[in-house]
Amino acid sequence: MLPALILAGSLLRLTLLVDACVTAPATPEANTTFTDNTVFIPDADYTSWKTIYGRSLQLPDDSLLMTWEDYPPEPPLVYFPIYRSIDGGATWSEYSRVQDTQNDWGLRFQPFLYELQNSWGSYAAGTILAAGVSTPANLSGAYIELYASTDSARTWTFVSHIAYGEGPELVTNGDKAIWEPFLLEYGDAFVCFFSDQRDSAHAQKLVAVTTSDLVNWSDDFDVVAYSEYDDRPGMAVVAHIQSTDNYILTYECCGSENCQAYYKVSSSPLTFNSTTGVPILSNDTSKTAPVGSPYVIWTSRPDRVDGSGMIIMNAASNSEVFINEDSAGQDGWKMVDINQWSAYSRSLRIIDDAGESRLFLGAGGNMVSDSSCNWVSCGVVGLSDLV
Ligand SMILES: *[C@@H]1O[C@H](CO)[C@@H](O)[C@H](O)[C@H]1NC(C)=O
Numbered sequence: 340m341l342p343a344l345i346l347a348g349s350l351l352r353l354t355l356l357v358d359a360c361v362t363a364p365a366t367p368e369a370n371t372t373f374t375d376n377t378v379f380i381p382d383a384d385y386t387s388w389k390t391i392y393g394r395s396l397q398l399p400d401d402s403l404l405m406t407w408e409d410y411p412p413e414p415p416l417v418y419f420p421i422y423r424s425i426d427g428g429a430t431w432s433e434y435s436r437v438q439d440t441q442n443d444w445g446l447r448f449q450p451f452l453y454e455l456q457n458s459w460g461s462y463a464a465g466t467i468l469a470a471g472v473s474t475p476a477n478l479s480g481a482y483i484e485l486y487a488s489t490d491s492a493r494t495w496t497f498v499s500h501i502a503y504g505e506g507p508e509l510v511t512n513g514d515k516a517i518w519e520p521f522l523l524e525y526g527d528a529f530v531c532f533f534s535d536q537r538d539s540a541h542a543q544k545l546v547a548v549t550t551s552d553l554v555n556w557s558d559d560f561d562v563v564a565y566s567e568y569d570d571r572p573g574m575a576v577v578a579h580i581q582s583t584d585n586y587i588l589t590y591e592c593c594g595s596e597n598c599q600a601y602y603k604v605s606s607s608p609l610t611f612n613s614t615t616g617v618p619i620l621s622n623d624t625s626k627t628a629p630v631g632s633p634y635v636i637w638t639s640r641p642d643r644v645d646g647s648g649m650i651i652m653n654a655a656s657n658s659e660v661f662i663n664e665d666s667a668g669q670d671g672w673k674m675v676d677i678n679q680w681s682a683y684s685r686s687l688r689i690i691d692d693a694g695e696s697r698l699f700l701g702a703g704g705n706m707v708s709d710s711s712c713n714w715v716s717c718g719v720v721g722l723s724d725l726v
Pocket residue numbers: 443444475476477478479
């Protein structure tokens with residue numbers, strides 16, 4: 340059974356909010372700004388949502404990578420495609436595939452790409468990691484898996500199982516499912532945040548596990564857990580605010596809050612559970628609430644010399660991004676239209692674009708009942724257009 344058949348009410352609600360089909364404009368010039376540019380268009384025989392959940396990475400040679408949940412007909416088993424651009428996201432081609440070598444299930448849900456900043460165990464700084472959910476087509480159980488590439492994302496080898504859920508890998512309360520890994524280095528801890536339905540006290544909560552060698556993972560600990568059983572905090576993304584040395588976590592609060600985006604700020608990414616989450620609302624008169632699959636990053640600001648920067652977040656409900664000062668005040672979320680297709684878990688990244696620092700948006704499409712117009716797109720936006 341495909342999860343498309345059992346969309347939760349909160350997700351269906353999103354179908355009313357997201358954009359209709361967006362068509363790709365002409366290919367842009369290399370190393371320029373643009374939006375809704377084509378990364379990949381699925382064939383007509385693609386199943387389920389065709390493509391969703393776009394994730395990106397920039398390598399030290401300035402090339403850009405993208406991956407996403409990819410739903411061609413099976414067999415063969417699904418995998419995470421890696422596409423590459425060497426012209427600032429203007430043109431893309433297939434580069435490699437992260438394939439399940441462990442379970443004979445495929446790599447199906449929520450990929451995430453990460454470049455190691457330090458060495459961990461036998462993995463040197465510069466190693467490229469790919470995490471994501473491996474689950475069979477019948478969704479009978481799931482691992483969050485870690486794969487590594489030591490040749491700049493050309494080839495991939497299995498590293499470890501980060502977590503296991505006995506299934507079914509479905510969003511029904513009570514199913515022992517796990518979702519949406521997010522990786523972060525913090526001091527002597529390498530951290531993986533993920534969504535967890537395995538605790539019988541919570542329909543879903545956010546947890547994290549740590550490791551010092553990428554192989555041997557700790558027990559999980561709470562990141563966001565609500566006392567109301569039906570609440571489903573999900574989709575953790577964390578960013579480091581350099582100027583304050585704080586960490587910001589965004590998550591969707593499904594259940595009583597209808598997947599509205601919330602955030603927490605903490606001096607350590609390991610202690611979010613002891614801080615209280617608050618909703619994000621734009622600070623103009625519309626008081627717009629971003630809803631569903633939030634993503635957050637921090638960047639320094641080229642127009643300032645004091646080291647302060649900006650927090651940038653977005654969610655599936657809006658094509659706009661929401662910008663805040665480093666203080667992350669609840670009344671500081673400024674909504675800015677950047678004219679890039681909104682998407683189910685549109686990812687954000689600051690890239691070096693031929694010497695200029697710019698915002699890269701990676702989008703796979705939306706989790707809607709008619710996903711016929713889903714395709715993988717990207718946008719590159721100047722930071723001066725955000726402030
Ligand atoms: C689900 O699929 C897996 C992998 O193909 C298989 O091992 C398992 O027996 C199946 N489970 C059910 C309940 O059909």
